[in-house]
Amino acid sequence: MRNSATHHRDLRTGQSIWSAKRRPAIAIKRLTRTVRCDVAVVGAGISGALIAEGLSEAGLSVVILDRRGPLLGSTPASTAMLQYELDTPLCQMAERIGRDRAERIWRRSRLAVDALRERTERLGIRADTATRGSIYLDGNVLDASGLAEEADARRRAGFEVELIPPAVVKERYGIGGRHAIIGFGNYSADPRKLAAGYLNIALARGARLYAPVEVCAVDAGDGGVTLETASGPQVRADQVVMASGYEMLKGIPRLGNTIISSWSIATAPQPRNLWPTEAMIWEASDPYLYIRTTPRGEVICGGEDEEIADADERDARIDAKTRTLTRKLGRLLPMIDPTPVHAWAGSFGNSPVGTPTIGRIPKMPNCYAAMGYGGNGITFSMMAAQMLRGLITGKGDPDSDLVSFHRDF
Numbered sequence: 001m002r003n004s005a006t007h008h009r010d011l012r013t014g015q016s017i018w019s020a021k022r023r024p025a026i027a028i029k030r031l032t033r034t035v036r037c038d039v040a041v042v043g044a045g046i047s048g049a050l051i052a053e054g055l056s057e058a059g060l061s062v063v064i065l066d067r068r069g070p071l072l073g074s075t076p077a078s079t080a081m082l083q084y085e086l087d088t089p090l091c092q093m094a095e096r097i098g099r100d101r102a103e104r105i106w107r108r109s110r111l112a113v114d115a116l117r118e119r120t121e122r123l124g125i126r127a128d129t130a131t132r133g134s135i136y137l138d139g140n141v142l143d144a145s146g147l148a149e150e151a152d153a154r155r156r157a158g159f160e161v162e163l164i165p166p167a168v169v170k171e172r173y174g175i176g177g178r179h180a181i182i183g184f185g186n187y188s189a190d191p192r193k194l195a196a197g198y199l200n201i202a203l204a205r206g207a208r209l210y211a212p213v214e215v216c217a218v219d220a221g222d223g224g225v226t227l228e229t230a231s232g233p234q235v236r237a238d239q240v241v242m243a244s245g246y247e248m249l250k251g252i253p254r255l256g257n258t259i260i261s262s263w264s265i266a267t268a269p270q271p272r273n274l275w276p277t278e279a280m281i282w283e284a285s286d287p288y289l290y291i292r293t294t295p296r297g298e299v300i301c302g303g304e305d306e307e308i309a310d311a312d313e314r315d316a317r318i319d320a321k322t323r324t325l326t327r328k329l330g331r332l333l334p335m336i337d338p339t340p341v342h343a344w345a346g347s348f349g350n351s352p353v354g355t356p357t358i359g360r361i362p363k364m365p366n367c368y369a370a371m372g373y374g375g376n377g378i379t380f381s382m383m384a385a386q387m388l389r390g391l392i393t394g395k396g397d398p399d400s401d402l403v404s405f406h407r408d409f
């Protein structure tokens, strides 16, 4: 086989709560001859789906390519807490990159989650979605006074938050001994159904999805881009978007992005045991724990991230990590049964400030990337869809400097 343009990774192991269900149907084509289009999108996960749908709505002809097939990369491993609240607290991000830029990223993240919810509803995509608040607990990254500082930083940036002491956290949610910031308006979904919904809408507008197609080389020029594929036929496009997830384009500037590992579990449905409001729970801790429910009342819990890039090492820890997550989940939420019926592991991204990289790839004319995702991956996929639509159609985007390859953080 010819070399690939992107790195190869074993992205996930085990059966996620979504993979246990039937895979949504998506019409794929075989690439048997050279094809042309306005924009070629490499990757048919949630990023490629959102980007392709947005570009097809803008009237562009779109071709989507995937080496595995749609929804077979990282997307089915996601716990899909679609939060505007970023993993890096606003007060800490402000110290690292300045208050103005930190506030802009946080606000843009809020807009991305709102837009994802509004668009998903407007397009009639059924993806077991829910709008949920959040309970952000103190931990070893932000203690009680750090949490108060974070609440002030968020209020100042215009976000609605509530800071509550342990007695109120206990009374309201049954969680003992922790301070919390309460947030509002996050979103959750079945990530496979969500991505399939967006892909199918793009296809209904005339986009074409070819798979399996291994993109081996990207020959970029001022007049357009040619993608060489392992099976021979080329894809010729005016512009190309690399939405290849944690399998990044080789030779691309990484801006400090690294690959780490994350583990997750899901319980059986238990709608009667759940905490009031079913708000998403997460911690200002490292490693952290995060918890959400599904519309059927299953509890999903993830975290315990470690700086492990090797898939064998990641998988060797599934049993131990499952036990740790189960124990921590049961201890935090005594009202639920934490016994897992699904356990899985996935590769995950990390970046110095927790921000993604979205925009024109340096020294590759007409090529764009959407990459460098961490815990807010799907929020950033939506941000990428909005920004790349603006850049590709020539309208621009007022926040693209915050995530471009040329930023200085």
Ligand SMILES: Cc1cc2nc3c(=O)[nH]c(=O)nc-3n(C[C@H](O)[C@H](O)[C@H](O)COP(=O)(O)OP(=O)(O)OC[C@H]3O[C@@H](n4cnc5c(N)ncnc54)[C@H](O)[C@@H]3O)c2cc1C
Pocket: 004, 005, 006, 007, 011, 042, 043, 044, 045, 046, 047, 048, 065, 066, 067, 068, 069, 070, 071, 072, 073, 074, 075, 076, 077, 078, 079, 080, 081, 082, 083, 213, 214, 215, 216, 243, 244, 245, 246, 247, 262, 263, 264, 302, 345, 346, 347, 348, 373, 374, 375, 376, 377, 378, 379, 380, 381
């Ligand atoms: C365990 C876990 C929990 C997570 N939890 C959350 C969460 O709660 N909230 C959140 O927002 N995010 C979360 N994330 C992150 C989020 O899931 C990812 O950021 C997102 O799924 C990435 O989607 P993608 O489309 O960019 O990548 P992928 O889904 O991996 O799709 C990329 C596709 O590109 C294809 N590809 C790569 N190279 C080539 C090539 N050379 N030729 C052709 N095709 C190629 C691959 O086959 C793949 O299908 C989590 C991730 C993991 C692993």
